[in-house]
Amino acid sequence: MRTLPVFPDLRAFLVWAEAQGDLARLESPVDLRHEMTAVQLAALRRKGPILRFDAAHRQGKAARMPVIANLFGTPARVAAGLGLEPGEVPAFGEFLAALRSPAPVEGMRDALSRWPMLKAALATRARVLRRAPVQEVDAPPDLTLLPVQTPWPGDAGPLITWPVVITRPEGSDPAQLARYNLGVYRAQVLDADRLILRWLAHRGGAAHHRSWMRSGQPMPVAIALGADPATLLAAALPLPETVSELTFSGVLRGARTEVAPARTVPLMVPAQAEIVLEGWVDPAETAPEGPFGDHTGYYNAVEPFPVMRISAITHRRDPLYLTTVTGRPPDEPSVIGEVFNTLALPVIRAQIPEVTDLWLPPAACSYRMAVVQIDKRYPGQARRVMLALWGMLAQFSYTKTIVVVDRDINPRDWDDIAWAMATRMDPARDVMILDGTPMDYLDFASPREGLAGKLGIDATTKIGAETSREWGQVMALDPAHEARAADILRGIGR
Template sequence: MRSLPVFSDLRAFLAHAEAAGDLARLSAPVDLRHEMTAVQLAALRKGGPILRFDAATSEGKRAAMPVVANLFGTPARVAAGLGLQLDEVPAFGDFLAALRSPAPVEGMRDALSRWPVLRAALQGRPKLLRHAVAQEQSAPLDLSLVPVQTPWPGDAGPLVTWPVVVTRPHGSEAGQVARYNLGVYRAQVIGPDRLILRWLAHRGGAAHHRSWLRAGEPMPVAIALGADPATLLSAALPLPETVSEMAFSGVLRGARAEIVAAKTVPLLVPANAEIILEGWVHPDETAPEGPFGDHTGYYNSVEPFPVMRLSAITHRRDPLYLTTVTGRPPDEPSVIGEVFNTLALPVIRAQIPEVTDLWLPPAACSYRMAVIQIDKRYPGQARRVMLALWGMLAQFSYTKTIVVVDRDIDPRNWDDIAWAMATRMDPARDVMVLDGTPMDYLDFASPREGLAGKLGIDATTKIGAETTREWGRVMALDPAHEARATELLRGVIR
């Protein structure tokens, strides 16, 4: 399935990118406050390389370690993080859908043909190590030694932006990796040994925190900084709650995840990360988090979130610090979202077979709007698809607007979408509005926090009982004439 080598750690991925001319080392001083954000976004918007800042500075002092940014700044690099070329991502999406819901096996030949699926399941089992490079050295409990960015001018302070936060529910054992959650949550630095963990209520880390809170016990937490690409992408993927991100990373990596026991908390952590932060979240200890610039392009409001008190910091002998910037698209999360869009399509089609394509426009914050292409066969089908999508995955409950189009409309082409809406949609008949539905509380347009409306637009050709008028015929040229035109104009029009 993989066409690229296994990337066992961040450094292997960086070496691969550098060999391909896709990594730039910057030796000039760059300030961690705001200036680094400008450099990262400028590189991303030009499709630029991974950036390694060798002279990151804070208050005029050079940072103790290099900073890596723009890791997944292009779709090709996101695919590479999965071990794939970009054109191999759709097939990998089919593979993941089969892994999630395998069809019944029909005989030995069929079983042998599915060896890649069986092999992937075996690769999902992590390998426990006794020693790990992530624990080569112990550091003082001082987060000022880590070159954490302050991304935007209105931000409250330094913000860890690529943390892989490792948690497990109360009542579980440290060795029960299948019950772990790996999530990428914002982590605000508020002291040498304290972080605020901003996990939203529907995320796995928050669910685990509630279980420890009910028991009235402190919760062990670990944060892996600079994890390998498969671990990073597994933590960012919207996986089902029953799927362990740590185990799933083995499927993405093409090799079993390597883990090691943390030094001061009862957790197993990624063995090949650059830095590991360990600590505890005590019951009812919160602090006001924010404001920080968010993926919507606005600063979020200040709210209380749990505080993590560090008990240990370990790292490699010469650690790298991985960072990113979140803001109005395009940003790194929106680029990752483009590739995840392709991966998600086969899973969606398994539940809603008439869906033939799907686009989540990055400019609409990657999930606030969806354009769905369907193979329409009966009246009311577009509305059924809208309702099915809103109810299928938790992530789509935050999709404010769905536009449904026919197969002859390119769902990634705004001109096609506009034409379909202008010629196939009647506002009084084809617009569906829902009220009081779940919404990301960062959506400031919502009249009530956490609740908002949904808009469904049926921009498909109307058939059967949907209309009493004869529908117009779409104009099209003879393909042979179009081919002849291309031949005649070859060399005339460039």
């Protein structure tokens, strides 16, 4: 299935990217405060290469290690992180959908054809190492030694932006990797040995934190910095709560995940990461987090979140520090979201078969708006699809606008969408508004924190009881005449 090599760690991916001419080494000094953000975003908007900053500094003080940025700044590199060429992503999405809900086996031939699926399942079994590359050096538990960015002028301070935060529920055994959660949560550096973990209430890390709070015990936490591409992408995927990102990363990587026991906390950590932070979260300790620039394009409000006290830092002998920037799209998370959109489509179609395509516009913060193409067969079907998306799939609970179109409309073309809305939608009949539904509290447009309305727009052709008028006929040229026109224009060089 994979056409690219397995990338066991971040540096293997960087070697591959450099061989493709897709990595740039920057020798010019670049300040970690604000200036690096401008360079990252400029490179991303030009669909530029991975950046390696070899002379990063904080207001004149040189960083102790190189900084890697814009890792997944193009859809092609996100696909490569999965071991795929861009054109192979849809088929991989079909495979992941089948892996989640495999059909019954029908005979030996069918069983043998499932070998790739069986191999993928076996790849979820982690391998425990006694000696891990990420533990080559036991460093002082001092966060000031890391080249942490302060991305935006209004930010409260240095912010770790690509942390893979590793937790498990209270009462679980450290060896039960299937119960682990990996999440990419914002981590504000407070001082040398404290940082704030900003996990939202619906995320796995927050659920684990609540279990430890109920027991009154401190919670062990580890943070992997500079993990391999598969681990990074697994941590960012909206997987079901019953699926551990740590074990699922083996499916994405095409090879078993390697872990090792942490030094000072009862957790397993990715053995091939560049840096690991270990520590504890006290059930009663919080601190005001923020403000920081967010994916909405606004600074978020200051709110209390749990504090992690660092007990150990381990890293490779020559570590690399991985960073990113979050802001109004386009940014790196929105590029990752484009590829995840393609991966998620087969899963969505398994739940709602009449969906033929779906687009989450990156400019709409990647999830707050969806344009859905359906194979319409009966009256009211567009509304059923809207309600199914909002109610059946957790990742769409924060999608506040859904536009449904027919198969002849390209859901990724704003001109097509606008034409469908202008000619197939009546505001009084085809607009559905819901109130008091869940919403990301970062949505400042919401009248109440955490609750907002939903807007559904049926821009499909109306059939049956949906209309009492004869519907218009879409104009179209004869395809043979269009082909003839193309030949004529080629003849005059146009």
